[in-house]
Amino acid sequence: MNPIGFERLTHYYGATKALDTLTLEVPPGCVFALLGRNGAGKTTAIKCLLGFLAPTRGTARILGHDAAALPAEARGRIGYVAEGQKLVPWMRVRELVAYQRASFPSFDEALCASHLKRLGLPEKRRVFQLSRGMRAQLALALALAQRPEVLVLDDPAMGLDAVVRREFLDVMIDLIADEGRTVLFSSHILTDVERVADRVAILDRGVLRVNAPLDEVKRRVRRYHALFDGDAPEPPPLKGLLRAQRRRNELVLTVVDGEGSVEPLCRELGARTVEPEPLGLEDLFVDYTAERGGAA
Amino acid sequence: MRPVFIRELKELSPALVPVLAFAVIAGASFAGPLSVQFDDILAVASVGGVFLGCLHGGLDRWRRGDLFALHRAVPAVRMEAARTLAGVVVLLLGIVALVITHRVTTLSHLADLRAMPQLAVAGRTYDHLGAGEIALLAGFVLAGWAVLRFAVGAVRIRWALPAFVVLPLASWSFLSRTETFAAATALALALTMLFSLGTGLCLAGDRR
16 A cells, blocks of 8 residues: 555635645655645645645545544654744754654654754754754754654745755755655755656646656656747647747647657648757646646 | 643743732732632632633644644644643642742631631631632632633634633622532532533644
């Protein structure tokens, strides 16, 4: 059984649908990135997964348990770090470690001490005296010291500068690489995701649009630039078309599995040249989510 | 659940100063030259419980978004029990302060503590505190705290409504100043407290 699963999970905030029949599985040992714009439903999905929110319909499952009735023992096998997590501000770092140790039977104090040392986090300093980046790293160190089977990270590097974010990710990659942990990782920062994720899911307004290995997504989605002698025509009806843009004499088409079909169609419309372009995750994400989101 | 208890105690500690100040003032005025009725003192002292209840409930409400505190490998009921215990400890410190202040100012009545507990009677003027009065005082203060904490911090507010029905009944039976008020009040207070604390524990999982 996969360590994480969502089965037709739907959640409403009042009349607003935040998640719409989300169904996906996270395989063991996978670094799984959950992507989406603000309000796409990532945090809602994670809160349902950890039992902080009761879904309106459907179920979330983690480590074989229904998230709505997650026992304390299972919670101890899950590490969780959220964006801007409120650690206890008045506690010293070492007091926070003791607080955490008391709540998690598998907490490895020696491992925690080595993380703190590596990250240069002063044990005597109070949490409110730490920078935002240090607090994020502290939260990660505490979560990893639990030796969790599943690590859930909800945009943990949000708001950190590029250098701190890079450090944070390096630490995360090093720490999880050896132990084959399953990681569910939500982020806005796609360059970060590209560095660490094995598999990605893209949520758009609560609806799952993509769920596939990152390499596969990048291989299957291409952007085609078709150049015409005059003004570019209306885009042709294409299976797998994600986004079409007309720029004077150029038609730009982002298509899933368009190899072999896009070029002949564009040629029929009078295209002089048709050039495919591989996409980075960021471009790919924009093309998946911009259609109804108002981006150019 | 010592760390949760200690954390709660520390986070409630800003309330200790006003609670203790209130207790000392109440204890001293009770033993002062003015002839003060016990029920008046009781009403004044219970404000301390209500104050701490509001503060504690506010803390509970704020914690609802504190996912770091909520994601623990500890049953929610145990965490709630540790937090409740911290609130009780703060209030008991207040009551102890009140009693000590009273004792210091009325040394001649030390023997009363060893006397058989007797429930207080409304309308009577007291110049000393016996065990019965202290018990009733503690009950009133704790009930105020329990109900207000539960109401302010409740996840499902409708569950707090019955407690609000019971508390006025207790107050009414108290203020009616009959000879039997003490038993009725004590019963109502016990029910209110049990309801508030029990429901709070039963709904502890809701905070997640």
